[in-house]
Amino acid sequence: MAKGKKKLDSKSYAQQKRHRRQWTTFLRMCRYGINNFTRNAWLTVAATAVMTITLFVIFTSVVSRNILIDTLTGLRDNVSMSIYLKTETSQDDADKIAASLRKESSVIQVGVISPEQARDKYIEQNKVDAQSLEVLKQATNKFPWTLDIKVQNINDTTQLADFVKTDTTLKKSTDPDHPPSFAGTRRATIESIGNAAKFAQNIGIIVSAIFVIVSTLIIFNTIRMAIFNRREEIQMMKLIGAERAFIRGPFVVEAIVYGFFAALFASGLGAGSLILAAPALANYFRVQPTIDALTLYAGFVLLAMILIGAFIGIISSLMATRRYLKL
Numbered sequence: 001m002a003k004g005k006k007k008l009d010s011k012s013y014a015q016q017k018r019h020r021r022q023w024t025t026f027l028r029m030c031r032y033g034i035n036n037f038t039r040n041a042w043l044t045v046a047a048t049a050v051m052t053i054t055l056f057v058i059f060t061s062v063v064s065r066n067i068l069i070d071t072l073t074g075l076r077d078n079v080s081m082s083i084y085l086k087t088e089t090s091q092d093d094a095d096k097i098a099a100s101l102r103k104e105s106s107v108i109q110v111g112v113i114s115p116e117q118a119r120d121k122y123i124e125q126n127k128v129d130a131q132s133l134e135v136l137k138q139a140t141n142k143f144p145w146t147l148d149i150k151v152q153n154i155n156d157t158t159q160l161a162d163f164v165k166t167d168t169t170l171k172k173s174t175d176p177d178h179p180p181s182f183a184g185t186r187r188a189t190i191e192s193i194g195n196a197a198k199f200a201q202n203i204g205i206i207v208s209a210i211f212v213i214v215s216t217l218i219i220f221n222t223i224r225m226a227i228f229n230r231r232e233e234i235q236m237m238k239l240i241g242a243e244r245a246f247i248r249g250p251f252v253v254e255a256i257v258y259g260f261f262a263a264l265f266a267s268g269l270g271a272g273s274l275i276l277a278a279p280a281l282a283n284y285f286r287v288q289p290t291i292d293a294l295t296l297y298a299g300f301v302l303l304a305m306i307l308i309g310a311f312i313g314i315i316s317s318l319m320a321t322r323r324y325l326k327l
Contacts, residue, residue, distance in 0.1 A: 033253025055266035061204025084178035255317035259309025
């Protein structure tokens, strides 16, 4: 029994010793990698600068997409489609049609505007002189019922058009002099912004991909030059039996450090540029929600940038060490 316990203690001690050795090896790799980062200032600056530009482009692409989406959402909320009913349509029929419209999956909201309300709205929106005002008050029957409809996607009115063609109650009540309007005053603007958003998103993805490739190649060459400069040191480490992970580790850590500092610089540059440009952009886009989100989730944004930078660094360093160390 004692012999078995002694054997178990010996095994546990060996495991602890191995774990301590692995931890010590890891710390040494980190220290050597950080030291390598400061060995060649020009290579370090070049690699960090290119990765900073890469991460800045990625940051800008994501922020631009969010701003465009917020702008489109704001415009969508202010634009409605209109279906006009005959003036003599009853309140019950108008409400029945509105209730049927609300069941459509693409419809967010339906408002019912009576001829009297339409007249009052017209008077409020237009400067009407006293004589014309009196005439309008007597001319309620000139205004049709209006169904004010807001939809999920203002660029897709297929379901709404089908409803107009198929609903029997609506077909009986539709005002022939006022056909349904599926194009608000801002429709053309929204379509232009929607197309611009898609174009900007695609360009952002392409440019980001190009810079990721360029950044990876530059860090790849930086690590390759570091390997070349320390080839005698590396050969000596091989001769004394250093493990593959111990030889490769410092180069991976060095590349991760590039990504870490590049993420800090890119995040600061991106956030600062957005805040400085916000007053000018606010004239055309909804910028504040994006700024608020960045402020609220600043830690997560920075962490995501660091992880992206670290990923680029790890991939490029592993490629370089695999090829030039033949590990």
